[in-house]
Amino acid sequence: MSIRLVILGLLMEGAKHPYEIHQIMEQRQMKHYIKLAKGSLYYAFEKLEEQGRIEVVDVVRDTNRPDRTIYQITAAGQAEFHELLLEHLLQHEHRHRPIYAALAFAEYGKQEEISAKLAERLGETKLLLERMRKLYEQLQPKETAARMYVIVRVIQHLQTEVNWLVRLHADAEAGRLNQAGLPVLEQFEGG
Numbered sequence: 001m002s003i004r005l006v007i008l009g010l011l012m013e014g015a016k017h018p019y020e021i022h023q024i025m026e027q028r029q030m031k032h033y034i035k036l037a038k039g040s041l042y043y044a045f046e047k048l049e050e051q052g053r054i055e056v057v058d059v060v061r062d063t064n065r066p067d068r069t070i071y072q073i074t075a076a077g078q079a080e081f082h083e084l085l086l087e088h089l090l091q092h093e094h095r096h097r098p099i100y101a102a103l104a105f106a107e108y109g110k111q112e113e114i115s116a117k118l119a120e121r122l123g124e125t126k127l128l129l130e131r132m133r134k135l136y137e138q139l140q141p142k143e144t145a146a147r148m149y150v151i152v153r154v155i156q157h158l159q160t161e162v163n164w165l166v167r168l169h170a171d172a173e174a175g176r177l178n179q180a181g182l183p184v185l186e187q188f189e190g191g
Contacts, residue, residue, distance in 0.1 A: 002034050003044045005088055008053065008081035011073040015057050018045050019068065028147075029135050032128065033154045045071065053077035103168075107178045115172040122165040129158040163188070 010021050022041055030036065048054045054077050058070040073081065099121075106114055136151045167187055171177055 002088070003036055003040050004048065004053075005081065005084040006030065006034060006036070007041070007044055007048060008073055008077050008084065011054060011071060011077065012081060015070050015072040017060070017068040017070050018042055028139075029132070032132065033150055048077065051076075053080055103177075106172075111172065111175060111177065114177070115169065118165060118169040118172050122162065122169055125158060125161050125165060129155065129162055132158060 006025065007021060010016060010024055016024075018041055025031070025036070025041075045054070049056070049071070052074055054071045055074050056069055057072045060068040060070065062068075102109075132151060132155050136148070136155060139151065140148060167184075171179075171182070171184075176182055
């Protein structure tokens with residue numbers, strides 16, 4: 001569903017070809033905050049066209065490149081866009097993450113290797129957080145407040161993830177992941 005909203009939303013900005021949509025998604029770093037399957041973009045364009053949500057307005061022919069089909073949103077596409085927009089505002093995000101399954105059984109794993117992987121994940125998360133902060137600085141002067149709220153939410157989530165991973169890694173390093181009765185929540189609440 002998100003890919004349909006993204007395509008229709010970007011076409012609300014004006015007619016575009018699929019590769020241009022892909023480029024905009026990359027520029028806006030959407031992969032960090034919208035779950036999109038690889039290869040789903042062109043399939044979604046095909047379905048949206050079949051369903052009358054978008055239509056071809058031009059085909060740009062160039063001898064050096066493949067033809068580029070330019071699409072625009074239709075009235076039916078605008079109606080679906082608004083419906084999807086409102087649906088997505090009410091959808092709750094999934095809180096299931098692979099790391100949770102791993103931590104549920106961490107006591108049976110090799111603690112040194114677990115600690116090393118947590119350190120690796122912490123480093124990757126810090127890098128992503130820094131990238132998102134730079135993206136915020138880059139986009140803030142020219143993007144709408146609504147789009148900036150998305151970036152801020154991602155930054156806040158990543159900062160929380162970094163804080164969580166720092167404490168988790170410290171407990172892993174100290175061999176405390178197998179310890180019962182550890183006041184974990186109190187560490188985060190300042191208690």
